[in-house]
Amino acid sequence: MALADGSEAEEAPPGAWRAGGSGSAAHGPRNGLATGRVIPTHPRPRRALPLGGTVSIEAPPDGSELATSFEGATVRDARPSEARRRFADDEVARNKGLRDKLLADRDELRSPDGLNAQGGEEQEVEAYLDVDEATKSDGSFDEEGTSDDKLEPKAKRRASFGRGLVEVARRIAVEDPRLRVRPDTFLPRVFYFENTYLGGAAAYRERLRRLDESLSEDERPYHLAHGYRQAFDPPARAGLSVSADVDAPYYDGPRRTFLQVGLQGSPRHGWRRPPLDVMIVVDRRAFAQDGDAVIEVIVAALRQLGAADRLGIVVAGQAPTTFMPLSRIERARSFLATRLDGLKAPLSAPADALEAAMGKAGALLAAAADDPSLVPGSQTLLLVTAGDDAASVAGAARAAHALTTQGAVTSVLSLYDGGERGGWWQVANAGYGNYHAQGGDESVGAVIAEELASLARVVARLVRVNVRLGKHARAVRVLGTRVLDAEEVARVKAREVAMDKSLSRAMGITSDRGEDDDGMQTVIPYFYGDDSHVILIELWVDGPGAVADVTVRYKDMVNLDNAVARASVRLDARPRPRSPEALLVQRNVEGAKLAEALQRASHRVKWSDPLGAVRELDRAAALARHTSAVDRRVVRDFRDLVAEQRWRHDEARRAALMESLQLAGERKVGEPAPR
Structure with missing residues (x-):
């Protein structure tokens, strides 16, 4: 075959050859054969080698002669060189040796001697509960729990795991053969699942309190049960960050894989909160329990609310009475300075008096929010009550749920004398608010301060997590939760849309809810600063490529704006070592x-x-x-x-x-x- 300079090609052994020089080969059909025609180098080659352009020459199947070199070109075999093969073999041996060592270390750690060598269970429990351990660059612990300042933020948090992360690496188990068994059924591509983030949920806190009262101190192992410390990156400026990881390092065949969606709240919380529109609803039973405490609640609210906040008071009686309309704090102080002594218990009240009073307060909040001449605040209803009347609790819970559909949050302050506190926590739970039981040595001022502090800790509201799976991934289950039915989904969406509109009016954050997204979804009403949360989804993956795209839409309470955080994860077929993130998953x-x-x-x-x-x-x-x-x-x-x-x-x-x-x-x- 003649080359570009007119010379004849020398004999070459069959096989593929690659020449680096100042030319490129034009290939024929996609069957791997070359036409043998050499064309000039493209002025911008798609891939440049140290020797210049690329010439690819492949031998025809009949073994005819092809050139191995020409003027200005250097020829090398496209097949892996001996050095590359040795390097690949060394890497395989090194990875196998590392895995064998990790398995051996795992078995040693499981043994009694290995456990004793690590300091024993009691020492680890004490360290886990009382000390936020961190390591220096040499792996030792320092007193203040800090690591080398030169480390990147993620590296610093990984170092804070200290011995724990090392032990996780040592416990890599031999793969369970059941992971290769294809499930019989899968979840649909689009569904809602129940939120598992507990945060400050009123029902959860009340359950915890009741258990503590019914069991002695040495019978409460549930206090030790909680999630693990996570190595998630906190957001630089936003209220929330999201990450996505899988437990498999690469795709090596169809298998079950676990997808982890990680949420991390911003540490920048507590320095400001949105303006509040607060309606205090006073139950007749609260006057009967402690009339002075009712006055203290109002005085404490006046002292701790800011100039941009508004306060109103409704009393539940024979008919709901507006004792003070929703007013700016300065005006409220002037009003109550002369009239607070006139706040008295109503002579009588029907069974549904409290529900009616909460409805009246909600109407006042809605009217204030719709008034274009006023700057609205975030709507909060504080119910002051006492006793244990099941019918009143049920009615108040219905009213609290109705208020959530207009974007209002209901919190409860229950006055009690050390006896039964009743089921008022159910009202706070239905209203997405907090439950406070005031009695004994705890001051009313401290309760109001705790309520406002909890509002300031919130860094994100209406957190909608959406997970869209790739074409080779199917969802098997979401760990620790369940799929919501149609009625539950409708309630979640109604609350989400109502709260979205309320925050839009109160804070100028554009309303962006109402339409469903594709994929698996859950809605978290609020998220606290510095908290982390993990969502784990078991998948069946039958091909390499994109596993999932995660989108988190939320109301950013740090920057008072709509925010979106995104993350994605994929599994490639190229073998690679297991990452620290995979170990944590x-x-x-x-x-x-x-x-x-x-x-x-x-x-x-x-x-x-x-x-x-x-x-x-x-x-x-x-x-x-x-x-x-x-x-x-x-x-x-x-x-x-x-x-x-x-x-x-x-x-x-x-x-x-x-x-x-x-x-x-x-x-x-x-x-x-x-x-």
């Missing part, structure tokens, strides 16, 4: 499975099945071997409680044990680790 998955085992044990206790409960706790213990000594202690303490015989014959004892197991599982999934 694996640990979180084991923690979520442990939580599910605790909840199954709770179900067994409910049906008086001690052997079944013990079996589930044994499964939890096997998972705890891979997570932390704190988890091992939680499971061991629950096993001791289940082994007792008292709960089998004592209904109250059985109910407390069942609830404590259930709550421990929920805390493992939704309660952030203490800082």
Whole structure:
């Protein structure tokens, strides 16, 4: 074959060759054959090598002669060189040796001697609860829990795990063969699932309080159950950041894979909050319980609300009475300076008086928000009540739910004298607010300060998490939660749209809700600063490529604006070592499975099945071997409680044990680790 300079080609062995020089080969059909014609170099080659342009010459199947060199060109074999093969073999051997060592270290750590060498369970539990450990660059711990200032932010947080992250790496388990079994059913592409972030939910706090009252201090292992510390990057300026990771390093065939969506709240909280429109609704029972405390609530609100806030008062009586219309704080102070002594208990009140009064307060909030001549605030209703009237609680809960559809939050302050506090927490839970039980040595001023501080801690509201899966990924289940039915979805969407419109009026944040997104979704009403939360989804992945795109839309309470955070994750077919993020995903998955085992044990206790409960706790213990000594202690303490015989014959004892197991599982999934 003649080359460009007129010379004849020399004989070349069959195979593919690549020449680096000042020319390029024009290939023929896509069957891998070359036409043998050499064309001039393109002025901007698509890929430049150190020697210049690229010439690709491939041997015809008949073994005819092709050139191996020409003037100005250097020829090399396109097949891997001996040096490259040696490098690849060394990498494979190194990775295999590292895995073997990690497995050996894992087995050693599981042994009694290995556990003792790490300092024992009690020492690890104490360190986990009381000390936020961090490591220096040499791996040792310093006193202030800081690491080398030259480290990047993510590296600093990884270092703060200290020994924990190293132990997770050592506990890499041999792959479960069940991960390769294709599920029989999958979740739909579009659905809503229940929110698992607990935050300051009133129902959760009340359940925790009631359990603490029914069990002694050494019977509360659920207090040790919570999520793990996460290594998520906090947002630089926004209120929330999102990350997406999977537990598999690369795609090596169809398998079950766990997708982790991580949320991290901004540390920049508490320095400001939106203006508030606060309506105080006073129940007749509160006057009967402690009239002076009612006055203290109003005085404390006047002292702690700011100049941009507004305050109003409605009294629940025979008919709802507006004692003070919604007014700016300065005007409210002038009004109450001469009339506060006239605030008295109504002579009588029907059974639905409180529900009617809350409806009246909601109407005043809505009218103020719709007045174009006024700058509205974030709507909050504070219910001051007492006693334990089930009918009034139910009516107030209905009113609180109705208020959420106009964007108002309902919090409850229950006055009590040390007796039964009633079910008023249900009202706060229905109204997305806080529940405060004031009594004993706690001052009313402290309760109002706590309520306002909780509002200032919120860095994001209406957090909608949307997960869209790639074409090779299907959802099997969402760990620790359930899919919502159509009626529940309608309620969630109605509250979301109403709160969106309320925040739009109150803070000038453009309304952006109402349309559904594709994919799996959940809505978190509010998110606290410095908190982290993990959502884990089990997937079936049958091909390489994009696994998921995650979009988080929320109302940024740090910058008072709409905000969107995005993350994505993919699995490529190219082998690569397991990353620290994958190790943390694996640990979180084991923690979520442990939580599910605790909840199954709770179900067994409910049906008086001690052997079944013990079996589930044994499964939890096997998972705890891979997570932390704190988890091992939680499971061991629950096993001791289940082994007792008292709960089998004592209904109250059985109910407390069942609830404590259930709550421990929920805390493992939704309660952030203490800082």
